[in-house]
Amino acid sequence: MNNRSIAAQDFLCAVTINAMIPLANERTLQAAFYILRGRKANQTLQDVHLYHLYPYYRMFPRFSKEDWEKIVSTLLQEELIVQLPAVTPTSKPSFSITEKGIDQAEQWKSAFQLDRWNEPFTESGLAEKIELFWQRLHLLVQTVSQLLSGDLGFFPVVSDKKIQQWVKNQLASHTAREQWQKRLGEELHTLWSPLPEDVQKLLIGQLSGATQVGKTLGQLAAQQKESAFYLQLPFRYGLAMSILQLQEDPVRLPLLSHLVVQTEKWDTRLTESAARTYTLVQRGMSIEQIADARKIKKSTVEDHLAEIALRCPEWDCSAYLEPTLSALIIQTSEQLQTSRLRLIKDHLGEAVSYLQIRLALARRQGERWT
Amino acid sequence: MNRILLEKLQLHFGHASFRPGQREIIERLLSGQNVLAILATGGGKSVTYQLPALLLPGITVVVSPLISLMIDQVQQLRTRRRIPAAYVNSSQDPAESREILRELGNGVYKLLYISPEKLQQPYIQSVLKRIGVSLVAIDEAHCISQWGHDFRTDYLRLPDAIKHLGNPPVLAVTATATEDVRKEISQLLQIAQENVMSQPLNRENIALDLVRVSDEGERREQVLQLMDELKGPGIVYCSTRNAVEVLVASYQLQGSKRVHGYHGGMESMERMLIQSQFLLGELDVIVATNAFGMGIDKPDIQYVIHYQLPSSMEAYAQEIGRIGRNGQPGYAVLFYVEDDWQIHQHMVEKEYPTQLQVMQFFQAFKTAASANKDAWGPTEMTEEMVQMLTFYAEQTGLDQEVAAASDSGAEHVQRIWQETEKRKRLKKQKLYEMLRYVEDVNDCLRKKLNRYFGEEQVAFTLHCCSCCGLDRQAYQGDRTNTTNKKDENSWDLRQALEKLLPKK
Ligand SMILES: [Zn+2]
Numbered sequence: 001m002n003n004r005s006i007a008a009q010d011f012l013c014a015v016t017i018n019a020m021i022p023l024a025n026e027r028t029l030q031a032a033f034y035i036l037r038g039r040k041a042n043q044t045l046q047d048v049h050l051y052h053l054y055p056y057y058r059m060f061p062r063f064s065k066e067d068w069e070k071i072v073s074t075l076l077q078e079e080l081i082v083q084l085p086a087v088t089p090t091s092k093p094s095f096s097i098t099e100k101g102i103d104q105a106e107q108w109k110s111a112f113q114l115d116r117w118n119e120p121f122t123e124s125g126l127a128e129k130i131e132l133f134w135q136r137l138h139l140l141v142q143t144v145s146q147l148l149s150g151d152l153g154f155f156p157v158v159s160d161k162k163i164q165q166w167v168k169n170q171l172a173s174h175t176a177r178e179q180w181q182k183r184l185g186e187e188l189h190t191l192w193s194p195l196p197e198d199v200q201k202l203l204i205g206q207l208s209g210a211t212q213v214g215k216t217l218g219q220l221a222a223q224q225k226e227s228a229f230y231l232q233l234p235f236r237y238g239l240a241m242s243i244l245q246l247q248e249d250p251v252r253l254p255l256l257s258h259l260v261v262q263t264e265k266w267d268t269r270l271t272e273s274a275a276r277t278y279t280l281v282q283r284g285m286s287i288e289q290i291a292d293a294r295k296i297k298k299s300t301v302e303d304h305l306a307e308i309a310l311r312c313p314e315w316d317c318s319a320y321l322e323p324t325l326s327a328l329i330i331q332t333s334e335q336l337q338t339s340r341l342r343l344i345k346d347h348l349g350e351a352v353s354y355l356q357i358r359l360a361l362a363r364r365q366g367e368r369w370t
Numbered sequence: 371m372n373r374i375l376l377e378k379l380q381l382h383f384g385h386a387s388f389r390p391g392q393r394e395i396i397e398r399l400l401s402g403q404n405v406l407a408i409l410a411t412g413g414g415k416s417v418t419y420q421l422p423a424l425l426l427p428g429i430t431v432v433v434s435p436l437i438s439l440m441i442d443q444v445q446q447l448r449t450r451r452r453i454p455a456a457y458v459n460s461s462q463d464p465a466e467s468r469e470i471l472r473e474l475g476n477g478v479y480k481l482l483y484i485s486p487e488k489l490q491q492p493y494i495q496s497v498l499k500r501i502g503v504s505l506v507a508i509d510e511a512h513c514i515s516q517w518g519h520d521f522r523t524d525y526l527r528l529p530d531a532i533k534h535l536g537n538p539p540v541l542a543v544t545a546t547a548t549e550d551v552r553k554e555i556s557q558l559l560q561i562a563q564e565n566v567m568s569q570p571l572n573r574e575n576i577a578l579d580l581v582r583v584s585d586e587g588e589r590r591e592q593v594l595q596l597m598d599e600l601k602g603p604g605i606v607y608c609s610t611r612n613a614v615e616v617l618v619a620s621y622q623l624q625g626s627k628r629v630h631g632y633h634g635g636m637e638s639m640e641r642m643l644i645q646s647q648f649l650l651g652e653l654d655v656i657v658a659t660n661a662f663g664m665g666i667d668k669p670d671i672q673y674v675i676h677y678q679l680p681s682s683m684e685a686y687a688q689e690i691g692r693i694g695r696n697g698q699p700g701y702a703v704l705f706y707v708e709d710d711w712q713i714h715q716h717m718v719e720k721e722y723p724t725q726l727q728v729m730q731f732f733q734a735f736k737t738a739a740s741a742n743k744d745a746w747g748p749t750e751m752t753e754e755m756v757q758m759l760t761f762y763a764e765q766t767g768l769d770q771e772v773a774a775a776s777d778s779g780a781e782h783v784q785r786i787w788q789e790t791e792k793r794k795r796l797k798k799q800k801l802y803e804m805l806r807y808v809e810d811v812n813d814c815l816r817k818k819l820n821r822y823f824g825e826e827q828v829a830f831t832l833h834c835c836s837c838c839g840l841d842r843q844a845y846q847g848d849r850t851n852t853t854n855k856k857d858e859n860s861w862d863l864r865q866a867l868e869k870l871l872p873k874k
Contacts, residue, residue, distance in 0.1 A: 138639070141870065145870050145871055149872075152445070155645070159638045159639075161461055182874060184871055185873070204870070211872075213647045216644070219630070222622070
């Protein structure tokens with residue numbers, strides 16, 4: 001193993017254990033894997049919210065099971081974490097972080113500047129926005145660069161049809177094309193000049209145009225003798241900062257702010273499927289009716305309700321959860337110092353359903369960050 | 371006529387003269403005959419239908435199975451050659467296709483690229499029939515042959531579609547085809563014997579080498595060394611994604627060239643970047659699965675290394691055919707270890723259904739679930755397998771009604787399974803032919819390769835093959851260190867942006 005792969009392994013361990021700390025004693029070992037990979041399942045999305053793991057969500061979308069297992073076995077071997085068996089036959093096994101683990105996590109955190117790179121990730125949905133933003137920007141820069149050189153016979157670097165159509169629409173009129181050609185470089189300069197130099201290099205190095213072919217993140221990593229996993233952090237940081245800046249002050253960058261305008265037809269606080277359910281909920285349909293109408297499982301509708309409770313503070317969920325019961329659930333959760341549904345349910349007994357516990361917890365979480 | 375042809379050639383394609391065979395093909399098409407053209411990759415096949423398209427009234431339809439190729443060609447036609455062209459395929463959203471069909475109806479285009487399954491659609495056929503199709507060109511025509519290495523079920527429906535278009539002249543184009551395949555194409559598309567035209571298949575400027583090694587370790591060592599020594603740019607073909615990744619990783623530990631992997635498991639943006647870098651000479655070597663190369667036009671590729679045994683002689687000929695399209699001497703070397711064939715054997719087994727899977731297919735088909743992709747979940751069948759089974763089901767006369775009337779469908783299941791088994795045997799036969807090529811060590815490789823495609827040519831430029839004797843050193847370059855220059859120390863954001871987006 002060469003130095004680079006040792007450093008890569010250290011870095012992955014650093015990220016993993018820091019993502020694991022809030023999940024210890026409450027979730028399985030795999031929960032952190034799903035978060036880092038960016039699984040779109042409800043359990044994962046809720047974990048991200050409950051434990052404030054926004055920076056870690058979709059940090060490594062191409063993380064493989066083998067990579068993951070290697071990391072977990074290293075963490076176990078070094079006694080940074082220990083496995084905890086399931087308490088009851090129906091509950092799931094968990095894990096805890098050793099004191100050595102906590103120390104090591106702190107050391108790594110500063111060695112890899114995790115706090116610095118994670119700083120912009122304070123809201124949900126930023127991880128998904130980043131990917132869309134990058135694809136649009138990448139193709140837009142390539143197309144404008146080719147327009148400027150007067151040569152339109154090129155391979156579009158993004159093959160996604162929706163992105164291609166979006167860029168086409170942006171450049172549809174003659175005036176729009178003129179504007180983009182005249183001002184894109186200037187706006188990018190304004191947008192990126194506040195960023196650290198190494199982040200600027202990462203962003204520009206990956207872009208393609210008439211005069212350069214972009215490098216992949218892996219190639220840039222090889223050049224800098226870094227691991228590609230590590231470079232993912234400053235790269236995401238640069239994109240997140242760009243998006244936040246554009247959302248905050250769209251007037252200053254009139255062209256680039258088009259990249260962050262929402263154009264989807266559904267309520268973007270929710271996943272598309274949950275948004276559909278929400279429309280039916282607002283029409284007063286019951287869980288059974290919705291499951292029937294949408295040909296999905298009842299449990300899926302319940303997942304959606306939890307998502308809606310979390311992200312849509314205006315929704316009145318008293319039809320499913322009376323305020324007094326909600327208060328009781330929250331009280332129990334605080335008393336037991338846990339967000340584990342099973343433990344709360346065991347304590348409260350048959351009188352409450354899992355759905356009610358989930359709604360109550362989601363509501364509490366939703367209130368914290370709105 | 372001659373003068374007009376040459377003028378158009380000069381005006382739109384920038385060539386002063388035709389390449390061998392091109393003029394004869396075009397003249398026969400213009401006189402209304404069907405033609406089968408066997409043209410070496412890079413032998414200028416697109417001119418043979420793009421030029422007639424300009425001279426004929428109405429529209430020329432080009433059938434192609436490769437979406438990326440379609441997009442690329444249409445873009446080139448529009449921007450470089452100023453020929454109005456469009457494409458219709460499954461990657462478009464319906465609104466986009468509708469818009470193109472509307473423009474098509476107004477006679478905006480001279481060429482339409484279309485995927486075979488889209489050409490089956492009655493609505494598209496009726497639009498085309500109304501404006502009048504003067505020529506149908508079928509790219510990768512060997513896909514129509516059940517004897518071919520790359521048979522596609524939707525190609526077999528093309529003769530019907532052509533009939534619906536009013537039987538315009540047909541040009542079938544392929545790079546590689548054995549005698550059997552030529553016969554089958556000609557018969558299906560009604561091409562007369564004298565209208566089968568082929569450029570000589572023999573590539574005189576490519577030297578053929580064959581290396582048998584005893585184990586994987588020895589193979590890797592030799593290939594890694596060659597990648598360093600041979601004069602690039604070059605391609606190394608591996609049979610699996612895993613082999614690609616392992617080879618690239620081991621090369622990067624000590625190699626000095628700019629090397630990158632390429633396979634279907636990579637993100638599409640990454641694949642595009644790597645491909646463009648290779649085309650522009652920013653990479654020296656691509657290590658790839660057979661996913662790389664289709665539709666790529668890079669004339670200066672100097673060598674192709676086959677890290678493992680290819681799956682067929684056709685695939686092999688196609689892959690080494692990418693060497694030296696600029697006419698410069700090039701080098702093809704095939705490495706193999708005795709049990710290489712097992713990988714392919716395994717892949718073939720996975721590609722075709724078991725009898726149980728055919729039964730499961732029948733049950734799903736019966737309940738009309740075939741339209742719903744989720745219904746196939748538990749059977750672990752790939753989409754390709756379902757497509758193949760649906761095709762053979764139709765071929766054996768099975769439809770929903772017949773299926774519903776039959777309980778277990780034992781008879782149909784048997785017949786469908788026999789058909790797929792036949793295909794499977796054929797694939798194994800192809801593999802066996804490939805194996806014969808590497809195992810028979812006493813014969814000239816060029817002779818064996820060309821003879822497989824029914825040709826007796828043996829001429830060569832620099833070297834013939836490892837059997838007749840060749841000097842590898844002739845293909846080696848100076849081992850200059852081409853790794854990336856040091857990053858410039860001073861970074862200037864404005865400068866970097868202006869390089870990419872120069873001020874107008
Ligand atoms: Zn020879």
